[in-house]
Amino acid sequence: MLQRTLSKSNKTDLYLDLVELASGLILVGFLWTHMLFVATILISPETFNSLSEFLDTYYLSYIGIPFVVVVALMHFVIAGRRIPTRMQEQRIIWQHAKMLRHTDTWTWVFQAITGMAILVLASIHVWLVVTGWPIRDFTSAQRMEAFWWFYLVLLLVGEYHAGFGIYRQFVKWGWFPRKPISYVSKAITAVILVLGLAAMVVFVQLGGTL
Amino acid sequence: MADRELTFEIFRYNPAKPEIKPRMQTYKLKETTGMTIFVALNMIREEQDPSLMFDFVCRAAICGSCAMIINGRPRLACKTLTSTLPRTIKLFPLPVFKLIGDLSVDTGTWFRHLSIRTESWVHTSKTFDPTKEEERMDNKIALEIYEAERCIECGCCIAGCATANIRDEFLGAAGINRVARFMVDPRDERTPEEYFEVVGSEEGAFGCMGLMACDDNCPMELPLQMQLAFVRRKIASIGLGIKQEKKIKMGIG
Numbered sequence: 386m387l388q389r390t391l392s393k394s395n396k397t398d399l400y401l402d403l404v405e406l407a408s409g410l411i412l413v414g415f416l417w418t419h420m421l422f423v424a425t426i427l428i429s430p431e432t433f434n435s436l437s438e439f440l441d442t443y444y445l446s447y448i449g450i451p452f453v454v455v456v457a458l459m460h461f462v463i464a465g466r467r468i469p470t471r472m473q474e475q476r477i478i479w480q481h482a483k484m485l486r487h488t489d490t491w492t493w494v495f496q497a498i499t500g501m502a503i504l505v506l507a508s509i510h511v512w513l514v515v516t517g518w519p520i521r522d523f524t525s526a527q528r529m530e531a532f533w534w535f536y537l538v539l540l541l542v543g544e545y546h547a548g549f550g551i552y553r554q555f556v557k558w559g560w561f562p563r564k565p566i567s568y569v570s571k572a573i574t575a576v577i578l579v580l581g582l583a584a585m586v587v588f589v590q591l592g593g594t595l
Numbered sequence: 596m597a598d599r600e601l602t603f604e605i606f607r608y609n610p611a612k613p614e615i616k617p618r619m620q621t622y623k624l625k626e627t628t629g630m631t632i633f634v635a636l637n638m639i640r641e642e643q644d645p646s647l648m649f650d651f652v653c654r655a656a657i658c659g660s661c662a663m664i665i666n667g668r669p670r671l672a673c674k675t676l677t678s679t680l681p682r683t684i685k686l687f688p689l690p691v692f693k694l695i696g697d698l699s700v701d702t703g704t705w706f707r708h709l710s711i712r713t714e715s716w717v718h719t720s721k722t723f724d725p726t727k728e729e730e731r732m733d734n735k736i737a738l739e740i741y742e743a744e745r746c747i748e749c750g751c752c753i754a755g756c757a758t759a760n761i762r763d764e765f766l767g768a769a770g771i772n773r774v775a776r777f778m779v780d781p782r783d784e785r786t787p788e789e790y791f792e793v794v795g796s797e798e799g800a801f802g803c804m805g806l807m808a809c810d811d812n813c814p815m816e817l818p819l820q821m822q823l824a825f826v827r828r829k830i831a832s833i834g835l836g837i838k839q840e841k842k843i844k845m846g847i848g
Binding site: 395396402403474477481482485486493554556558559560563 | 796
């Protein structure tokens with residue numbers, strides 16, 4: 386008790402909560418924009434390439450990628466502090482979720498799991514992209530043809546985590562009532578998923594014709 | 596529905612007799628019209644097993660003492676009709692709170708501790724004069740206070756909260772709702788900064804992960820999501836130094 390009182394900083398928990406919120410919003414904004422950019426392949430490979438070249442010419446990729454990596458790591462550390470680390474606590478949470486059969490409790494459990502998965506999968510994705518630089522339709526098509534199953538998993542866990550993450554932040558801060566924001570976040574997630582899957586199909590087909 | 600035979604699987608453990616390990620005990624009972632879990636438990640105790648322990652006082656969803664886990668969810672036994680449940684009904688005591696025995700838990704100690712931590716009394720410099728007429732209060736504010744005051748301290752929100760299940764110090768929805776009640780009260784002279792001290796931490800407003808099982812399981816249907824969000828926003832703006840009115844006003848209802 387004495388140690389807790391002496392080490393207590395009265396604003397730390399507030400700042401951590403705000404950083405969790407801000408980093409989460411930035412990452413969801415990034416992910417949805419990223420998927421829209423990827424989906425330009427549905428228009429034509431030329432559109433995809435010209436967008437990619439535009440981002441390179443104005444150094445937006447070179448600033449954006451490191452920035453997003455830093456924000457993602459920050460989000461992982463700060464939002465991850467909520468995840469119970471002790472085995473007994475994890476067991477309590479799991480049993481609690483099973484007993485309660487409560488949707489928002491279960492979605493949080495899977496948010497914690499998908500968060501871990503994203504850390505690993507997104508790191509591999511960034512590595513593959515950076516080592517195969519620059520981003521052009523043929524480099525993406527080659528990657529997608531070889532690792533479509535990897536990208537399918539990354540797309541699903543990423544969109545799940547982002548969709549429920551933004552819903553939860555809106556609920557926590559009470560900016561909108563729960564039901565409307567739930568429908569909106571699910572609808573956006575569904576649209577992004579459809580675009581992502583369609584882009585994957587196009588890339589895999591492109592990969593086959595290379 | 597009324598001619599069903601119900602099977603009750605009830606958690607049994609008496610901490611005063613640790614030599615008998617925790618176990619589930621099965622009872623059969625014929626369902627009657629309008630039967631609640633509370634009625635069923637009384638029938639089991641009267642007709643089958645006088646050793647069965649559970650709490651009740653009011654039988655009318657006012658006292659909150661008969662809260663328990665009914666088929667996995669925190670509910671009031673007196674408010675839960677057996678007709679809304681399947682034939683097999685599993686009953687457990689509320690988690691988080693100290694187990695007295697079987698389905699009976701001690702919510703009182705927890706809520707007393709909460710009252711002390713949140714200093715749940717009107718902080719005023721005025722001296723009470725019993726001969727004077729009571730100060731009048733704006734009706735809207737009175738209704739806002741009443742909305743938060745409807746909490747019967749049954750413990751369902753705490754039992755349903757994953758954070759409260761693993762973090763002893765977390766105030767939970769009942770605690771944050773209690774703070775909201777005093778934030779609204781014009782008689783309470785605490786400054787915004789003093790409220791930040793009470794609830795501006797991981798143990799208070801910033802510990803909530805937004806799972807909303809509290810809101811979904813509150814037998815009194817208190818607007819807990821709104822209360823939690825309101826306190827979080829208000830406390831955050833106090834912490835960020837955004838100028839507050841001397842008295843915090845809340846927009847409930």
